[in-house]
Every structure is written in structure tokens, then in C-alpha cells.
Amino acid sequence: MIPEIKVKTALSPSKLPGLDYALNPYRGCAHACVYCYAPSVIHWNGKWGELVEVKVNLPRILSKTLRTAKKGVVGLGTVTDPYQPAEEKYEITRRCLELLRLHDFPVCIMTKSALVLRDIDLLREFSNIEVGITLTLPDDRLREKLEPGASSVEERLRALRELREAGIDTWVFLGPLMPYITDIEGLVDAVSEVKPKYVIVDRLRMKKGVWENVRRFVEEFYPQYLDEYVRIFVEGGEYYDEFLGNVQGMCGEKGLRCEVNFI
Ligand code: SF4
Numbered sequence: 001m002i003p004e005i006k007v008k009t010a011l012s013p014s015k016l017p018g019l020d021y022a023l024n025p026y027r028g029c030a031h032a033c034v035y036c037y038a039p040s041v042i043h044w045n046g047k048w049g050e051l052v053e054v055k056v057n058l059p060r061i062l063s064k065t066l067r068t069a070k071k072g073v074v075g076l077g078t079v080t081d082p083y084q085p086a087e088e089k090y091e092i093t094r095r096c097l098e099l100l101r102l103h104d105f106p107v108c109i110m111t112k113s114a115l116v117l118r119d120i121d122l123l124r125e126f127s128n129i130e131v132g133i134t135l136t137l138p139d140d141r142l143r144e145k146l147e148p149g150a151s152s153v154e155e156r157l158r159a160l161r162e163l164r165e166a167g168i169d170t171w172v173f174l175g176p177l178m179p180y181i182t183d184i185e186g187l188v189d190a191v192s193e194v195k196p197k198y199v200i201v202d203r204l205r206m207k208k209g210v211w212e213n214v215r216r217f218v219e220e221f222y223p224q225y226l227d228e229y230v231r232i233f234v235e236g237g238e239y240y241d242e243f244l245g246n247v248q249g250m251c252g253e254k255g256l257r258c259e260v261n262f263i
Contacts, residue, residue: 002086005053010062011069019108020072025092026080027053031112031149034217035176037207038079049149052086059095066103073106083113084149097122108132110173112150114159120166131163134173138186145221160194175202179232179239180225184247192254201247202261203240206233
């Protein structure tokens with residue numbers, strides 16, 4: 001059973017670049033990504049991915065808020081995925097989008113799910129909307145271990161293709177790029193074929209609680225890289241400055257506009 005909760009606020013101020021507000025229709029996330037740092041942001045106790053709470057009154061609160069809120073870009077899904085499996089049944093994200101469209105708020109969606117395709121009809125009606133889809137690896141067997149609840153790599157690429165064909169601006173969040181594990185050439189090749197408007201690349205961020213999960217993952221599937229992970233993430237050794245520069249170069253060669261996430 002999925003717990004239903006009630007919230008008092010809908011939009012919260014966002015410090016993420018390009019966003020004025022954050023809107024999160026769920027608390028928790030069934031995608032259960034190994035590297036997720038949302039649990040520390042929302043002070044989540046318990047196993048991440050096992051439980052998701054649905055903010056059942058969020059559309060009602062959002063409706064009131066939008067009547068007086070200053071217009072600004074709403075980031076949909078900053079600490080949860082707005083198109084995780086619960087959305088199929090609850091449609092909280094869709095109902096929030098209907099309200100945002102009504103009030104003509106600009107929206108930036110961030111997801112790892114092809115369920116976003118369900119809402120193409122609605123997304124097309126916005127005057128200003130972007131859909132960002134994350135890709136971490138090109139290998140779906142590995143994706144199953146790293147992001148077990150999210151859509152497959154192929155489904156996400158298909159979503160990017162279909163959104164673009166529907167005239168909706170797309171971008172790709174390439175990250176977190178996993179040292180020695182991410183096949184970056186394969187990933188950039190795959191992304192270049194779906195022609196997003198731009199790409200943002202990011203490092204693996206060791207926020208509170210993330211290292212233990214990543215260490216377990218590397219120990220189990222890539223024990224040969226564990227010493228390097230300790231060097232980079234525990235001892236603060238260099239890796240990303242040169243690597244991300246190379247990724248930018250690869251993207252440029254494929255005609256992709258690429259920015260590095262510096263936050
Ligand atoms: S999709 Fe995003 S919020 Fe959900 S588990 Fe993965 S990183 Fe965390």
C-alpha cells in the first residue's frame with residue numbers, strides 16, 4: 001500500500017541553476033538509484049526506494065499558490081522522480097502540470113522515466129517547457145543495478161526522440177558519471193542520435209550517506225576499481241577536472257552543446 005500524505009505548501013524556492021521553484025509530487029522515490037542523495041536532503045529515514053509517499057492534496061494547494069505566486073521557472077522533480085511508477089495511478093504530476101499550464105508558468109521537468117510520454121498532449125500546450133532525461137550509462141544490464149526502478153536506457157532514448165519529434169525541447173543530464181565504469185563514448189554516441197537541445201554533465205557527488213551505497217556497489221560489481229574510488233571520493237584525489245573536459249570535447253565533436261554542472 002502506498003501512504004498518502006497531505007502537504008501545506010506546494011512550491012518551494014530553488015537554488016538550482018535556472019530554477020525559481022521546486023515542485024515534488026512524491027516523497028521518496030521508487031527508482032532507488034544507488035547514488036541518490038535525496039534522502040539526506042529530505043531527511044529520509046529508512047531504506048530509500050522501498051516506500052513512496054503520495055502528496056494527494058498537492059494539486060489543490062498548488063492551485064491556490066499559483067493565483068498569487070510571482071511567475072518563475074518551476075523545476076518538477078528535484079528530490080523525487082515525478083514520473084516514477086506511482087504516477088501511473090495517482091497522476092499528481094499530470095494534475096500539477098495542468099495547473100501550471102493554466103497559469104502559464106515555465107516548467108523544467110527532470111525524470112528517468114518514459115512515462116513522461118503519457119503527457120505529451122499536455123506538454124505541447126505549454127509556451128515554455130523543457131524535459132530533461134538523465135542517462136548515466138549506455139549499458140542496460142548495469143543500469144538495472146544502478147537505477148533498478150527507472151526506465152531502461154532504450155526507453156529513455158525513445159522518450160527523448162518522441163518528445164523532440166513532438167516539438168518539445170529536451171535536454172540530457174549525463175550523470176553522475178561513474179569513474180572507470182561509465183562507457184562515456186558509448187553514452188555520448190547514443191545521446192547524439194536523439195539530438196537534445198543541450199547536455200549537462202555531472203560528477204558523482206558524495207553527499208551524506210552516498211559513499212556507503214556506492215562503495216557496496218563498486219565492491220560487488222567492480223572490486224578492481226575500489227582503491228581508485230577510495231582515492232577519489234574519500235581521499236579527495238583528482239579525477240573529474242580532466243575527465244569532464246574530455247567529455248565536453250567528445251560532445252562538441254558530436255555536435256552536442258555541453259555544460260558542466262558546477263553547483
Ligand atoms: S530518480 Fe532521482 S530522486 Fe529518484 S532515486 Fe534516482 S536520483 Fe533519486
